[in-house]
Amino acid sequence: MVQLFRKVRQNLLSENKFTKYLVYALGEIILVVIGILIALAINNGNQNRINKENEQTYLAGLQEEFQTSKSKLTELIAVNQSNYAGAKKILEHTNTKNNPISEATFSKLLYNTFSKDIAFNPNNSLLQEMVNSGNLKNLSNTQLRKQLTNWISTMEDISRQEEELSIQREKVLDMFRTNENSLKTIFKQAGIYDNIGLPTNETDVSNLGLLNSTEFENNVLMFILTCYATEKAHYNPLMQDLDAILNLIKKEIN
Template structure:
């Protein structure tokens, strides 16, 4: 820089202002070019950092949604088993011959002992949303799908709450004097597994198969279970597959 200043002084001393001006502009140009080069290097470094962070997020999101897919697959199987069992119970309500008590109790226990609720792995996604890091994902469609994911889960939760209500309506019929949960537990082997004390008398639940209220509750449970699967779980599975495909495409 001292060299440049000396040249400027010589130009001014010899009254060669035009040459001085040209040289000064050239010096300014060099400084600007140097700044632009420094900014370009800094931007490239920042881009590499952002790309590295994005890959870390994508890897974590892929693991979360793969786990959620496995959970949903298992849940769909449980829900299917529940409404298939309920359909078998409904068939007995119109059959000419009643099943034996142990068959009915086992069928009831297997159908209504498992609640249905989707519990996805969302810790990383929620952290990204709350911290604002979701914007760091370069794929616009992926950001859109991830943003809509929480709203989709709320819809799923409302449907599962309705299914739980229909399940409870069936179970409530076994809390009355005319029926017995104890009979179901004993016949299904739950008493032995939990080492529960034996009740005094076994009350038959077969009379419920002639109850219109029981039939209606079973029917509503079947319809709600079926709707949960077809209108909610299957579309949710498609959403998961779509998100995983977008993640895979960005990671390439």
């Protein structure tokens, strides 16, 4: 084909048909440009198809991650609610002579309320990989990209709040690491001590005196307030963000 075009050009020049030569050369250039544009269009079409396929793969992975994270958060909210509900029951018996509570009941309340630490551990491995590799920009939905970027910074805020909650929990537990009170009594009365095969003796230290301690009452109160703030100001808005992200992902998945 190239040789044919060259032969035509040579014939036109040899016959002194310069005007026709220019028209022919221009036509040839136009054909080349059209060929290049067609090739680019095909290439762009293929690249767009590949990008769409990659985006769908990322979306499916993100959907699975955030659904797992939602299940974890739902369970964590329930644990947090149980913790501060138990702490409120303990608070009902502080500094009062009415409705006396038994050592066994007090121990079970203490164990059920303060034995579970709170820490949200979302599944963010794919999201982190996308951020680190720059592939987050491959998501075409601008609002989704914004929500995912905000999610990462929100996790830092959640961690700080959970750290504060852990500090308040430890302040209560520290009151049982003294000569006046006993963790062993809690474990024995709550049925935990025998289950893990620890040695027993007949001497038990009562923890009921803590119910008349203002320091204990203050620590439990701060724990309740921090639990409440963790749920209302952090976990509930986080759940709303999770639902928003999952809804955006669902709309984008073909």
